[in-house]
Amino acid sequence: MAHRRILSVWLSRLAIDRWRLASGLAPGEGADAEPTALIIETAHGPRIEAANPAGLAAGARSGMMLADARALCPSLKVSPSDPAGDHDFLEKLALWALRWGPWSAMDAPDGVLVDVTAVAHLFGGEEKLLADAKAKFAARGLAARMAIAPTAGAAWAMAHYGPDAAILWRQDDIASRLADLPVAALRLDQDVLSVLRRLGLKRIGDLTDRFEESAGRDALHRRFRNRKSPGANPLVRLDQLLGQVPEPLLPVIPQEMPLVQRRLMEPIRHRDLLDQVLVDLAADMARELEGLGQGARRLDLGMWRVDGEVIIRRLELAAATREAGHIARLFGAKLDDIDAGFGIECVRLRASWAEPLALAQADIESAAEEHGTSLAACIDRLTVRLGPDAVRKPVLHASHIPERAQRWQRPLVPEPPSQGELAFHARPLKLLDRAEKIAVLYATPDGYPQRFRWRGNVHEVVRVEGPERIAPEWWREKGTARLRDYYRIEDGDGRRYWIYRLGIIGDGRGGMPDWFLQGLCA
Numbered sequence: 001m002a003h004r005r006i007l008s009v010w011l012s013r014l015a016i017d018r019w020r021l022a023s024g025l026a027p028g029e030g031a032d033a034e035p036t037a038l039i040i041e042t043a044h045g046p047r048i049e050a051a052n053p054a055g056l057a058a059g060a061r062s063g064m065m066l067a068d069a070r071a072l073c074p075s076l077k078v079s080p081s082d083p084a085g086d087h088d089f090l091e092k093l094a095l096w097a098l099r100w101g102p103w104s105a106m107d108a109p110d111g112v113l114v115d116v117t118a119v120a121h122l123f124g125g126e127e128k129l130l131a132d133a134k135a136k137f138a139a140r141g142l143a144a145r146m147a148i149a150p151t152a153g154a155a156w157a158m159a160h161y162g163p164d165a166a167i168l169w170r171q172d173d174i175a176s177r178l179a180d181l182p183v184a185a186l187r188l189d190q191d192v193l194s195v196l197r198r199l200g201l202k203r204i205g206d207l208t209d210r211f212e213e214s215a216g217r218d219a220l221h222r223r224f225r226n227r228k229s230p231g232a233n234p235l236v237r238l239d240q241l242l243g244q245v246p247e248p249l250l251p252v253i254p255q256e257m258p259l260v261q262r263r264l265m266e267p268i269r270h271r272d273l274l275d276q277v278l279v280d281l282a283a284d285m286a287r288e289l290e291g292l293g294q295g296a297r298r299l300d301l302g303m304w305r306v307d308g309e310v311i312i313r314r315l316e317l318a319a320a321t322r323e324a325g326h327i328a329r330l331f332g333a334k335l336d337d338i339d340a341g342f343g344i345e346c347v348r349l350r351a352s353w354a355e356p357l358a359l360a361q362a363d364i365e366s367a368a369e370e371h372g373t374s375l376a377a378c379i380d381r382l383t384v385r386l387g388p389d390a391v392r393k394p395v396l397h398a399s400h401i402p403e404r405a406q407r408w409q410r411p412l413v414p415e416p417p418s419q420g421e422l423a424f425h426a427r428p429l430k431l432l433d434r435a436e437k438i439a440v441l442y443a444t445p446d447g448y449p450q451r452f453r454w455r456g457n458v459h460e461v462v463r464v465e466g467p468e469r470i471a472p473e474w475w476r477e478k479g480t481a482r483l484r485d486y487y488r489i490e491d492g493d494g495r496r497y498w499i500y501r502l503g504i505i506g507d508g509r510g511g512m513p514d515w516f517l518q519g520l521c522a
Contacts, residue, residue: 003170005126007100007114008107008155009133009146011093035073038081039066049081083109094252100133103251111159113152113249130165152249153241154178157185157204174242179205186237192227196234207238258292259350260284267306267343271335274303274344278331281349282324288351295320295357301331303338304346311338318383318411319376320355326377333384379411400470402431402518428488428498428519435516438499447501448487454517459497463490467501480509488521496521 035055039046046066059072069076086109094104094112100123101114116129123129126148137144147158149168158166161181168177178185181204183196201207207220220235227233230240230247239245260281268274278301289295297320303311313334321327382391392408399405405427440449441458448464466487474481482503490496498519503510 003117004150005115005117005120005148006150006152006155007116007129007133007146007148008152008159009097009112009114009137009144010107010156010159011090011110011112011137011142011144035060035076037066037069037076037078039078040081040083046078091252095254098254099136100129105249105251107156111156113155116148126167127165130167134165150174151241151243152247153187153237154243156187157181157241161185175204175208178241179203179208183207183234186234186241187231188234188237189231192224192232192234195223204238204241207234257351258285258288258294258296258354259348260288261346261348263346264344267340267345269340269343271338274335274338274340274347275328275332277347278335278349279324279328281347282328282331285327285349285351286322286324289322289354289357290359292354293356293359294351294354295322296327296351296354298351298353299327299331300350300352301334302348302350303344304348305340305344306342309341311344315384316353316388317376318379320357321376322357326380330380330384383411399473401473402427403435404473426488428496428521430520431498432518432520435500435518438515438517440515447485448489449499449515452499452515454497459491459495461489462492464488470500482507482509482513486518 033054035052035058037048037051037055037060040049041047044065048060048062048064048066048069050062051060055069055073055076058076060069060076066078090106090108090110090112094106097104097112097114101116101119104112104114107113116126120126120129123132130146130148133146134144145159145164147155147162147164147166147168149155149158150170151174154168154174157178158168158181161184162178168174183201183204183206184193185204188196196202224233224235230236236245240247262277262281264277268277281301285296285299297317299315299317301313301315303313305311313331315327315330315334317330379391379393388410391411393411394406395409397405397407436454438449439453441451441453448461448466450461452459452461464487467485468487470484470486472481472483484500484502485504486498486500488496488498497517498521499515499517501513501515503513505513
């Protein structure tokens, strides 16, 4: 542990900088010129998550209610926060930070940890490594504080609460160097910090000096003995800070996506030439995917014009595929509005989303007989022609209420968990779009109808199976909702139906029960 070196980078303005860079504004323009803040919705109303320097100067602070901030600065502009976008940006930033070490890890929500062990000499020393990192982050418009220490906890503490660009050398005493930092530098939960402050433990030195002896440490351990997570136990965090307990870190591993391209000797302007380049790229991509045992779900086609403009077309597929002809046909429908300008000199095809796709050997005898189109290919063609919002597919939904047991969603959206698809229930072959009321002419004492009228015809019941009782969903219906008793019945002609009685006599939630027919059985 003593020879390990960790670089901790704290992006104090991650959210607002990510938003500013995404909007295409240069540092010092637009978002920095006026008070601006990102807000997040909470149970008590919108709360500020981050603010730019102008917003901070106007009084806006992270965690402040928007109403309070507007009272201090009426001209404060706000934009909704994007936690998922921040996480994605931080992940890409961690991959970019691999230039300073063999691996890096995300320190959510606003930091990156980089292992710089035995690599500082490549930059001329750790001081120059920090200077290079500061310059690279500043060039990207990111305000960052950083530090290097033997442990991740010590590096995090120095970056957040110590002097900027601090270095904790191997021969330094970690406990003494960090003694004056607040206990918040231990990365503890807020409620734990409140307890420590009430106990008078405000600095890291209060823990290391006062609880060196076993009796004092045991006293602190007894108070937090039920806290298992590191963020809730100050002793665990202190041991990680001092390097006495290992702290596992999850490195970010870059995933290489298949990419093929053509750099053309002469710029092309005609559609037939572009189609030929697309066919060649699709064949190259199919070979790349086949070698990896994968199929593409999302493909990005980039075309670089002579004047420097880049044209992007994206294709999302209903199922993983590496069929070159299918890919070329789908992209062909997206190139009708391409303006080649003075010519396209480079075309690149990248699979930004790929899934495992097993290799399969086609049946040579039946290949000539099959001329149809697969369902996935049909969905892809309809999506390209009609738009992504025009095609829907039914998916199972975890609900016992039959009319709520399925939903319609886009083919590219992952299906939700089905909870075993409620397979322990037998459902009819066909459900009516809306349950139709039936007139019961005679009901048996057991509760099911012996004769009923539906759509003008009278049916005699000869066989009955049930009941299956389904209670209303109390979390979405009123307390007066009535339960259902379902029966599978068969009439004298052999036709089978799925009917239910809405409510029971004397349940106190209405008058006499009503009967409905909801499905037709095989």
